[in-house]
Amino acid sequence: MKHLVISFVSEDRPGLVELLSNTIKQHQGNWQTSSMHHLSGYFAGVLEVAVAEQHHQELIDALNAMSAFQLTIATASSATELAAQAVTLELTANDRPGIVQDISSAIHKQGGNLVKLVSTQQAAAHTGQTMFTAKAKIEVNQDDIEQMVEALESLADDLMVDISR
Template identity: 30%
Template sequence: MATQKTYLVISALGEDHPGIVNQLSRVILEHGCNIEDSRMTVLGGEFAAMLLVEGRWNTLAKVENGLPELGRQLGMTIVSKRTSGRAAGGNLIPYAVDVVAMDHPGIVNNLAAFFAERNINIEDMATSTYAAAHTGTPMFSVHMTVGIPADLHIAGLREEFMDYCDGLNLDAVLEPIKG
């Protein structure tokens, strides 16, 4: 009889230093669990990690119980929450959104509002700032994955999105994720 998978989401935040990923992943492995999905990055001087850990309910409990001590050892704030497997997305088609613009406040909020008003879920997002080549102008880039309902008229949505971005002076692309 197959056992139903159980999951734990772990969020860790603290001052960046070498060895954090090693120690986090070792505790998970030592308790018989597996990292199924993760996002880790350095933001400013802080290391931030989000991990989806899979294991039996009792092995996840051991991981949960060890997190406060691990947080103390690493000098990090670590929180966790039990979760279920992701429900099937229904008739959602994954699309990639890429936006580049001169950096200014409100870009993320404007993009989020566009999709929220159309009940389109932002499933993943990464942003960054950089200096433009040759001029050094502060630039901002956003890459996100959105789930677009299959019954939505894609050409109409794309036209609305491009017009919206043009009005905000954002260079944007909305295209299906291939593969």
């Protein structure tokens, strides 16, 4: 079994997921995991598809032939599982340029591996100030979690970090 990791972007219009899922199904692929979003008039996402070895290249060719999408396809021989020491961090701070770089750098310097990051901007309820919120799934040695939180909170006075396991 091969696993395709597919990232895509397309000008948004109805039916894009149906088009993608039909192509995957027609070539015996099995849609595994995905994350898709509407961003500034575009539809973008990443997904993992499992496909038998004998249909692997046919599926790749069919996907690449789809003119509606800009695609990048990577092939893995098997799905990788998250390490047992995964932690989810919920981060909130006043938004500012470079905040994602600062957060990712602090995680890396403390020995963490950023597995998933979902971030948004929104106006604070009472002040209207633009707030940055993120949910970050990381893999880290359990002994390093406290130091990582301290490093993240030291980035700015207003950065709050909540942990869930």
